[in-house]
Amino acid sequence: MSSLTVTATPRSSAPAAVVYAALLDAESWPSWSSYYEVEWDLPARVDRPARAGDRRTVCSRVGRVCCRERIVELVPDWRFSYEQAAGPFESHRGSVDLARVSDGGTDVTWSAIYRHALPLLNTVRRQRLQILVHDLASYANSIVSRHS
Template sequence: MPYLAVTATSRSSAPAALVYAALLDAESWPSWTSYYQVEWELPTGVERPARVGDLRTIRSRLGRVCCRERIVEMVPDQRFSYDHAAGLFTSHRGSVDLAPAPHGRTDITWSATYRRTLPLLDKLRRRRLQVLAHDLASYANSIVSRHS
């Protein structure tokens, strides 16, 4: 079955370290995405930063589990990659790449591949990914604004 590759870009006035931290801060996601809840699945009593192999569960505003993602690559302040471990899009893999931009800003490139299903979903997936990239940049910008 063919795959759909989608890429979305945005620019944040925040440095890459701050944008990367926002990606790892699951508790902040409901404030800048349409997701209701994002939780890291860590063993009871374990409190540590996320690492490759960790899982997180993402729930929609209706409380349903949208998906479970497995972290497959982490390069601090540069790249965060994941694949879906379970959910509607089990063949989905995504990556957020961060690159320095002029004046201390950060270019965000969020890319993903999906197994193609219905043509209408292609358009929705493109739009959704662009919204996520834009919302991540806006959220990081708001943190910079609050601290300046």
């Protein structure tokens, strides 16, 4: 079986801090993504921020698939990386990288590597990642608009 790498990069008008906060805000995901539930095992709070090693469950509306993810890297306002800990895509690793742009916005690059790619799913995986990262950027834009 071959591997598959998928990358999508939209631009958000929101600052990197807003995009990063949206990624960590599990309660907001059902309002802007194809996931009906994203739940941290130990929810991040003001007194206990999310950290590498934390786990969460992500459940998709598409196919009603739930996966367990382990956070492998958190760099505030810059990078969020995870890997599947359990579920149908255990060999999946993803990273969201944020790059500030001169107009105050952020380039959002979401990359995913599937070590065991299934050719029939490759197009779907590309489309879903493109939609997911676009929805994240749009959601961050809406946060900025509401507070303007």
